[in-house]
Amino acid sequence: MAASLGRVCKFGLLKSNYGTLFNQLLACLGVTAGGISALIYALDQSVKASDQVAHPPNYKWGFYGIFSSLDHRSLRRGWEVYKNVCSACHSLDFLAFRHLVGVTHTEEEVKAIAAEYQVQDGPDDTGAYYMRPGKLFDTIPAPYPNEEAARAANNGAYPPDLTYIINASENGENYVFSLLTGYCDPPAGITLREGQYFNPYFVNGALGMPQIIYNEVIEYADGTPATASQVAKDVVEFLMWASNAEFDERKKMTIKVIGFGLISLPLIIYWKRVKWTTVKNTKLLFTPKYKRQ
Amino acid sequence: MKKKFKSFIYKNIMFKIPLSFINLPTPMNINYMWNFGSMLGIFLMIQIISGLFLSMHYCPNINLAFKSISHIMKDVNSGWLIRLIHMNGASFYFILMYFHISRNLYYYSFKLNYVWLIGSLILFMSMATAFLGYVLPWGQMSFWGAMVITNLLSALPYIGKMIVEWVWGGFSINNSTLNRFYSFHFILPLIIMFMVFLHLMILHLSGSSNPIHLKYDIYKIPFYPYFLIKDLITIILILSMFMFLNLQYPYMFGDSDNFKMANPMITPSHIKPEWYFLFAYSILRSVPSKLGGVIMLFMSIFILFFLPLINNNMKNTKFYPLNKYIYWMFINIFIMLTWLGKQMIEYPYINLNEFYTMMYYSYYLFLFMISNLIDLMMKKNK
Amino acid sequence: MISRFLYRYIFKRTSSFILSIVVTSVFFERAYDHACEEIFEWINEGRLWTHIKHKYDNLPQTQSYQKRYIEERTSDLEEIPNEDTKED
Numbered sequence: 001m002a003a004s005l006g007r008v009c010k011f012g013l014l015k016s017n018y019g020t021l022f023n024q025l026l027a028c029l030g031v032t033a034g035g036i037s038a039l040i041y042a043l044d045q046s047v048k049a050s051d052q053v054a055h056p057p058n059y060k061w062g063f064y065g066i067f068s069s070l071d072h073r074s075l076r077r078g079w080e081v082y083k084n085v086c087s088a089c090h091s092l093d094f095l096a097f098r099h100l101v102g103v104t105h106t107e108e109e110v111k112a113i114a115a116e117y118q119v120q121d122g123p124d125d126t127g128a129y130y131m132r133p134g135k136l137f138d139t140i141p142a143p144y145p146n147e148e149a150a151r152a153a154n155n156g157a158y159p160p161d162l163t164y165i166i167n168a169s170e171n172g173e174n175y176v177f178s179l180l181t182g183y184c185d186p187p188a189g190i191t192l193r194e195g196q197y198f199n200p201y202f203v204n205g206a207l208g209m210p211q212i213i214y215n216e217v218i219e220y221a222d223g224t225p226a227t228a229s230q231v232a233k234d235v236v237e238f239l240m241w242a243s244n245a246e247f248d249e250r251k252k253m254t255i256k257v258i259g260f261g262l263i264s265l266p267l268i269i270y271w272k273r274v275k276w277t278t279v280k281n282t283k284l285l286f287t288p289k290y291k292r293q
Numbered sequence: 294m295k296k297k298f299k300s301f302i303y304k305n306i307m308f309k310i311p312l313s314f315i316n317l318p319t320p321m322n323i324n325y326m327w328n329f330g331s332m333l334g335i336f337l338m339i340q341i342i343s344g345l346f347l348s349m350h351y352c353p354n355i356n357l358a359f360k361s362i363s364h365i366m367k368d369v370n371s372g373w374l375i376r377l378i379h380m381n382g383a384s385f386y387f388i389l390m391y392f393h394i395s396r397n398l399y400y401y402s403f404k405l406n407y408v409w410l411i412g413s414l415i416l417f418m419s420m421a422t423a424f425l426g427y428v429l430p431w432g433q434m435s436f437w438g439a440m441v442i443t444n445l446l447s448a449l450p451y452i453g454k455m456i457v458e459w460v461w462g463g464f465s466i467n468n469s470t471l472n473r474f475y476s477f478h479f480i481l482p483l484i485i486m487f488m489v490f491l492h493l494m495i496l497h498l499s500g501s502s503n504p505i506h507l508k509y510d511i512y513k514i515p516f517y518p519y520f521l522i523k524d525l526i527t528i529i530l531i532l533s534m535f536m537f538l539n540l541q542y543p544y545m546f547g548d549s550d551n552f553k554m555a556n557p558m559i560t561p562s563h564i565k566p567e568w569y570f571l572f573a574y575s576i577l578r579s580v581p582s583k584l585g586g587v588i589m590l591f592m593s594i595f596i597l598f599f600l601p602l603i604n605n606n607m608k609n610t611k612f613y614p615l616n617k618y619i620y621w622m623f624i625n626i627f628i629m630l631t632w633l634g635k636q637m638i639e640y641p642y643i644n645l646n647e648f649y650t651m652m653y654y655s656y657y658l659f660l661f662m663i664s665n666l667i668d669l670m671m672k673k674n675k
Numbered sequence: 676m677i678s679r680f681l682y683r684y685i686f687k688r689t690s691s692f693i694l695s696i697v698v699t700s701v702f703f704e705r706a707y708d709h710a711c712e713e714i715f716e717w718i719n720e721g722r723l724w725t726h727i728k729h730k731y732d733n734l735p736q737t738q739s740y741q742k743r744y745i746e747e748r749t750s751d752l753e754e755i756p757n758e759d760t761k762e763d
Contacts, residue, residue, distance in 0.1 A: 036628045043632075062722070066541055069719040073727055094363040102724055106731050160553075163363070167544060168552035203562075243552070245366065246373040248723065250540040252715045253374075257540060259711065261533035268529055272522045279321055279514060 054200035056171060056178035063240065067255060069248040070241050076104040077220050078238020081231050083113075084218045086162065089154060089209075091142035094163040095242055098136040103241065110136060117141050155195035157208025166236070166243040173236050175201060180232040183211040310490060313497055318513035319520050320503035326400070327501060329393040331524040332531050336386045337489060341482050343379040344426075347372075351429070353475035355468045358431035359554045377539045383423050384546040385535050387569035390416060391627075394597075399620055400609040402502050406601040411492045413597040418485050420570070420594065425478040427567055431471065432551030437564045439466055439474070445590070448583040465557070506608040563637070571634025572627055576653065578638060579646035589650070596657050607664045615663050623656040 063070050079100065082092065097114040101107050114134035119141060122129035134141065144150035151158050166172035178201045186198035186205070196206040213235075215228050224230060241247060302308050350369050352361040365372035394416065396402070403409040428439045443460055447453040462469030500513070538545065546568055550561045566574050576593050580586035610616045630649050636642040685695045716723060 036625055040628075040632045065718075067715065067718045069715070069722055071722045072724045073722070076727075094360070094367065099367060104724075106728070109731060164552040168549050170549050172549070249373075250543070252712065254537065254540045255711045255714055256707070257533060257536040259707070261529070264529050265526070265533070268522065268526050272526055275518045275522055279519060282321075284512070 053203055054178075054182070056174040056182075056201055058171070058174055059177060061173060061237075063237070063247065063251075067251055069251050070237060072104065073222070074234050074237045075241050077222065077224060077234040078236075078241075079104045080220060081218060081235040082162070082238060085212055085231075086235065087140075087143060089143055089150070089159040090162045091144070091159075092140045092163050092242065093142060093161050094139070096137060096139045097134060099245065101136070104238075107136075114138060154208060157195075159209070162239055162242065164243050166239050168243075172243070173240055176239065177232050177236045179207075180213050180235070181228055309497065310493055313493070313516060314521060315515070315517045317497060317516040318500060318510065319516050320501055320507065321512050321514045321519075322505065322507070323501060323503050325523075325527065326392075326396040326504075328524055328527040329389050329396060332528055333386065333389050333393060334489065335528055335532075336382055336389060337482070337486065340379060340382045340386060341486065343375045343382065344479075344482065346375050347379055348479065351475075353429070353472045355431060355471055355555070358429060358471060362430045374539070377543045378535075381535065381539050381543065381546060383426065384567070384569065385531070386419065387423070389531070390419065391569075395624060395627075398600075398623075399611075400502060400504060401506075401603075401607060403600040403603070405496065405499060405502060408492060408496045409601055410598060411488055411495065413594070415485055415488050415492060416597070417594055418481055418488065422478060422481040422485065423567065423569065425474045425481070428471065428474050429478060430551060431555045433553045433555055433559070433561050434548045434551040434564070436466065436555035436557065437561055438566050439470070441564055442566070443470075445577075445583075445587045448587045450584070504609065504611070565635050568631060568635075571632075572630035572653075573634075575630045575634035575646050576650045578634075579643070579650040593653065596654070599657070600660075603660065603664065605665055605668045607668060613664060613667050615667060616660070619656060619659050619663065622652070626652045626656065 062068060062074075082090075097110050100110045100113070105113065114136055117134035117138070117140075118131045119134045119138050120129055121132050124130055144153060147158055160168075166176060169175045179199060182201045183197060183199055186192055190198065190205060192198060192206050196208060197210050198205055199207040213228050213231050216226050217228070217231055218226055220226050244250075303312070347365065350361060350365045350372065352358060362376070365376050367373075369375075394412075397409065397412075424438075424442060428435045443457055443466070446460060447457045449456060458464060460470075461467065462473055503512075548565070548567075550563075565571065573590050573593050577586045577590040580589050607613065607616075610620050626649050629645070630653060633642055633646050633649065685691055716725070720726070
């Protein structure tokens with residue numbers, strides 16, 4: 001085959017046609033990468049269908065736009081939800097009260113919130129540990145002193161820390177929202193132990209957490225109607241902030257980066273073309289030796 | 294005085310690298326595929342500098358590592374940015390590295406033997422560094438990734454178990470493991486930087502290759518302004534893309550399990566390394582024997598060291614249609630292996646794994662054979 | 676005229692050229708940052724903390740944005756009581 005190919009193409013195989021080399025390369029690259037990624041995408045989709053878990057739908061979150069920040073009104077409500085509902089079982093270990101200042105509450109408000117908690121401090125002059133009201137620099141106190149206590153109180157299930165829960169699961173915000181609102185009766189054939197509740201979005205379906213988010217489960221201070229989906233949305237947005245404290249900053253910086261690219265790239269491309277005109281227009285002539293005299 | 298100064302500058306070997314940014318004779322016909330080297334240099338420096346700043350706040354201790362990362366993300370001024378840059382910078386470094394190597398394979402740049410050998414060594418050391426760095430946040434995937442990779446050493450006959458415990462610094466992955474990984478993660482990039490200097494020095498002895506392998510010096514133009522500006526275009530482009538990724542999808546390349554603190558009691562359902570190791574990981578998994586798998590895994594990188602043995606008149610893939618086909622097939626094989634690496638070990642994937650692993654190694658075999666064949670054919674046709 | 680001035684005092688000597696680059700970059704950066712922040716606040720109208728702060732803050736409003744925000748809202752509100760009185 002190789003020999004016949006060589007006979008057909010002859011000298012053409014050795015031709016350089018440098019001008020189109022980059023284009024050809026790019027075309028090959030494009031075709032390869034495009035074809036392969038399409039194949040992989042198709043394969044990935046087919047893989048998803050065989051899973052045993054319900055896949056959460058993608059909701060239209062307000063923060064999905066490339067420049068969209070988190071909604072801080074929602075964050076403020078989300079803190080209310082966490083404090084009144086979630087904090088009974090779940091900790092928020094990596095957040096301190098001071099992180100809330102300037103995000104959901106003013107400094108005075110956060111000081112008041114912190115003072116409601118009792119925090120262990122010490123040792124004092126006599127070497128004893130004592131309880132004092134929380135201050136801004138304290139981390140948000142956990143409901144249970146340790147994992148064993150948490151498991152003992154929850155039928156052996158461990159309520160995970162919520163600080164990074166959104167980042168710690170695939171498609172986090174949609175997953176947590178679906179999980180909170182997706183409780184339903186178990187289908188036939190699934191038996192649950194006592195203290196387990198059926199949720200199609202959880203890996204085995206049997207979740208240790210009961211449904212806790214209902215309509216009017218709490219009353220918002222700002223008067224927003226507390227429907228179940230509203231409560232879930234607010235707490236997910238709050239947890240999104242807990243996982244990504246720099247979220248708004250990132251979105252703001254995106255504007256700067258895009259602007260920088262838009263300004264500098266055309267300038268540099270123009271500069272390059274200006275400098276290269278002499279090279280691009282150079283004509284190289286090959287004169288054989290016998291003609292050179 | 295001025296003359297003396299000038300001759301001192303131009304003759305001193307210390308100034309060779311800085312001066313090469315100005316007056317290095319560069320082939321005028323090299324295309325944009327030759328820009329990856331400069332981008333890699335930029336990204337290596339980004340990694341080293343951002344890593345230095347991270348090390349000022351990071352604690353290499355199993356109780357504090359995860360918390361200190363959280364502290365960097367939430368409390369340190371712009372710490373989140375430095376951390377995201379360092380995290381995704383590694384991914385970009387490897388993307389560019391793979392492009393750089395595949396360009397070299399296409400244009401047969403391994404004919405510059407010493408440059409190629411040092412470059413392969415840089416790849417190998419970068420992989421080691423990236424692996425060590427992935428362990429440092431002490432998340433679930435860090436811990437279990439370290440567990441899987443260090444356990445590979447136990448496949449060595451007789452001394453395997455001993456070596457694993459020696460590497461761990463104990464009988465399990467523990468605080469001393471994390472501590473020594475941090476030390477090595479700090480020192481290796483500096484060695485890589487030194488190797489990059491060697492890479493450049495040796496490259497500049499002969500000068501860059503070019504797409505059609507011309508060997509005439511009259512076609513060379515100075516580095517400044519032509520190539521400095523040309524490099525600047527791609528640098529600005531890749532940095533814009535890099536920052537956009539950092540700011541919009543910072544955890545796209547990462548694994549969500551790494552946001553859980555390492556817990557030796559809970560094994561994640563699905564242990565997989567970072568994406569740039571996936572091709573090697575699927576090669577490892579395709580071999581039933583443990584020792585065989587480890588050997589194949591290391592050979593998948595070490596085989597690059599044997600490429601300079603190809604000693605024929607071939608100039609580059611462009612002129613050899615069959616080689617072009619197997620080259621693009623190889624690229625596809627690489628992408629498919631990367632994809633297969635993150636799949637479960639079940640029916641279709643395990644068989645595909647074996648098939649593509651065989652294809653991966655046969656590329657290097659065919660590279661010898663087909664290029665020699667066509668070479669012979671061309672000689673006959675003359 | 677301007678180009679001659681620019682050439683004589685800025686571009687002619689490398690030192691003055693570099694000095695001008697440094698000085699303009701300082702001002703450009705400030706202006707660019709401010710512009711980007713304005714765009715960001717305009718896109719996320721009413722969603723950021725600075726936009727809802729005045730509801731919870733008892734301190735006198737010092738930021739210009741809050742003044743503007745309140746004035747915009749109160750100018751709308753003034754018309755409603757007038758209509759009410761007319762109807763009565």
